[in-house]
Amino acid sequence: MQSLFSTDVLWKKSVRLILVGLLLIAGHLHSAPSLTREACNKPLYLTFDTGHMGVAPYIAEVLKRQDVKVTFFVANELTQEGDGTLGQYWQKWWQQRAQEGHSFASHTFDHVYWLSDESKHQNTKTGVQFWVKPSAGELKGQRMLWDAKAYCGAILQANERIKALTSKEPLPLFRAPGGKTSPALLASSKACGYLHVGWSDAGFLGDELPSEQFPSAMLLKKSLANIKSGDILMAHLGIWSRKEPWATSVLEPLIMGLKDRDFCFKTIEHHPRYAAWVSGHSAQ
Numbered sequence: 689m690q691s692l693f694s695t696d697v698l699w700k701k702s703v704r705l706i707l708v709g710l711l712l713i714a715g716h717l718h719s720a721p722s723l724t725r726e727a728c729n730k731p732l733y734l735t736f737d738t739g740h741m742g743v744a745p746y747i748a749e750v751l752k753r754q755d756v757k758v759t760f761f762v763a764n765e766l767t768q769e770g771d772g773t774l775g776q777y778w779q780k781w782w783q784q785r786a787q788e789g790h791s792f793a794s795h796t797f798d799h800v801y802w803l804s805d806e807s808k809h810q811n812t813k814t815g816v817q818f819w820v821k822p823s824a825g826e827l828k829g830q831r832m833l834w835d836a837k838a839y840c841g842a843i844l845q846a847n848e849r850i851k852a853l854t855s856k857e858p859l860p861l862f863r864a865p866g867g868k869t870s871p872a873l874l875a876s877s878k879a880c881g882y883l884h885v886g887w888s889d890a891g892f893l894g895d896e897l898p899s900e901q902f903p904s905a906m907l908l909k910k911s912l913a914n915i916k917s918g919d920i921l922m923a924h925l926g927i928w929s930r931k932e933p934w935a936t937s938v939l940e941p942l943i944m945g946l947k948d949r950d951f952c953f954k955t956i957e958h959h960p961r962y963a964a965w966v967s968g969h970s971a972q
Contacts, residue, residue, distance in 0.1 A: 728952035730917040733959050734758040734943075735887070737795055737863065738765050738773040739926035743935040744781060747925060750940045752788060754947075759956040760785065760925075761863040761885070762850045763795035765824045768926070772824070774849045786854035791955040793885065794862040797845035798825035802868045806833055816872045823865065836876035843882050859957055860969035861885050883965045885956060888919035893942075895923045895934030904937040911938075912945045920959065 736747065736758055751758060762774060770777025774797075786792070799822060806817040817835050822828050847858040862882045864873070874884050894907040915921070923934065943953075957966040 728950075730949075730951045731954045731958070732915065732917070732946060732951050733920045733956050734953050735761060735863075735885070735920060735922050735956060737761045737865075737922065737924050738763050738799075739924035740765070740928055741767040741769065741773055741778060741781075742926040743933055744778075744925045747935050747939060748781065748785065750935075750943065751790075754940065754943045756943055756953045757789050757791070757955050758953070759791040759793060759859070759885075760850075761793050761795040762846050762858075763799040763824065763865070764797050764846070764849065765799050773925070774846070774853065779853045782850065782853045783855075786856040789955075791957060792847075792850045792854070792856060792858040793956070794843045794846040794850075794858065794882065796839075796842040796862065796865060797849065798822035798827065798842065799865045800839070800842050801865045802870065802873055803831065805870050805872050816876060818870075818873055836880070839873065840877060840880035840882070843877060843880075857970065859962075859966055861956065861962060861966065881969055883962060883969075885920065885962065887922035888915075890914035890916065891919045891921040893921055893923045893934070893938070895930060895938075896927045897930070899930050899932035899934075904932055904934055907934065908938045908942055908945075911942055912949075915946065915951075917951065918959075920956070 734756065738761070750756075764772045764774040767773055767775075767778070772778075774782075801821045801823060803819040803821055806819060815836060817833050818839060819831060820834050820839070821831050843862045846862075850856075850858050860881050860883065862877060863885050867886050869884060877884060890911070893911055894902055897907070911921075923939070927934070956962055
């Protein structure tokens, strides 16, 4: 009887040790999702510019469901609901995206398009000047002559506003509306602390194209066929002119299809082209 009792005790102790070991292994695996993500060798950088926000709630749902972090380039544009993309109406939406770990950068406050450099009458005091046209705000549609200080101010204003809404520090990066720039504009913005972020050729997801000529199924097929590792992808939080909303029919199938091809998603500050700049210019 004594030997049987000893054997039973030893067996129970062995089982407990095995269970403890399994729990420790499971805990380690559960606590290290970041290691798995970092091991991904095919990163993509999904970005969204602001828009009419009609599909913004849906986009947020997809990003959360798919566990994808993106970078939002923000301007204070007209919206279907509320007082502008950076108005109080949308504050909670932006706060939730900040809490989820998404990143923010400037798209110029009034969505200011660069038109051309002014070369005929350069002012030696102000330096280079640019013809610009905001597509939002009180000066919407007006053609104006700005110097570098004014353009940098438009970048900063958007960043200050998104920080006020979310309490999260935006990146020292910007995207010019339409991607329209000049070497002089890029040099001026870089001098005041902002590096420009465009997008890859295959990363143009086509949500601003007319749906009659570019149906969503066509855009999805093209993106899945052409996107490659390292690409910066670009879409919007709603496009006024497109009749068939891109996001509701393309975004989630696109993300899932890219994941099936072993791609992963990172925010733009992790892109090798911008990582060192962000590290050296972020607020302390």
